[in-house]
Amino acid sequence: MHTNFEILLKHxxxxxxxxxxxxxxxxxHFRLKRYKKHQYIINEGDKAKYHYFIISGLTKLVYxxxxxxxxxxxxxxxxxxxxxxxxxxxxxxxxxxLICLEDTTVLALNYDDYIKLCNEHPKMLRFFLEKANHGxxxxxxxxxxxxxxxxxxxxxxxxxxxxxLKNRLPKSQLAAYLGVSRESLSRSx
Numbered sequence: 001m002h003t004n005f006e007i008l009l010k011h012x013x014x015x016x017x018x019x020x021x022x023x024x025x026x027x028x029h030f031r032l033k034r035y036k037k038h039q040y041i042i043n044e045g046d047k048a049k050y051h052y053f054i055i056s057g058l059t060k061l062v063y064x065x066x067x068x069x070x071x072x073x074x075x076x077x078x079x080x081x082x083x084x085x086x087x088x089x090x091x092x093x094x095x096x097x098l099i100c101l102e103d104t105t106v107l108a109l110n111y112d113d114y115i116k117l118c119n120e121h122p123k124m125l126r127f128f129l130e131k132a133n134h135g136x137x138x139x140x141x142x143x144x145x146x147x148x149x150x151x152x153x154x155x156x157x158x159x160x161x162x163x164x165l166k167n168r169l170p171k172s173q174l175a176a177y178l179g180v181s182r183e184s185l186s187r188s189x
Contacts, residue, residue: 004055016123029113035104042098048087050108057104062097072177152188154178
């Protein structure tokens with residue numbers, strides 16, 4: 001089996017056991033895709049056709065407000081899942097854009113194949129539920145940090161939660177994620 005799919009299966013097996021038949025069935029629902037740095041995986045306004053498992057690389061999920069200011073919703077790196085989840089699950093136009101910060105390789109799962117995996121393999125439904133729960137927990141932590149911490153504390157919280165991202169992100173991107181200017185972040189540190 002190809003290494004990229006082995007990475008996915010190892011990721012899934014950390015949550016649920018898989019038989020050889022399960023593995024063969026699962027990999028048949030994913031498509032390998034490669035993107036270059038600065039390339040858009042999802043464009044705002046387009047359909048969010050896929051749920052992406054990141055094999056290698058780094059992405060940011062962004063919202064562009066009416067004034068043209070970019071708001072970073074999240075970063076995603078190896079072994080993480082990313083998409084405009086609202087658009088993916090409701091099958092509506094994306095309100096967010098997914099952009100590569102590095103050359104990125106993903107395994108893409110479309111909506112119909114996602115439903116098929118969940119319906120035909122209850123173990124996969126459990127897997128996706130666990131991943132969704134972890135996502136909700138992370139979002140809750142982020143919201144609480146925004147409500148209760150100052151800039152320096154949010155920065156420290158981010159580094160504690162995601163130490164592998166520290167050297168991969170430009171300060172300007174990290175500042176945008178934290179909701180402050182690069183200068184404000186520098187002054188707070």
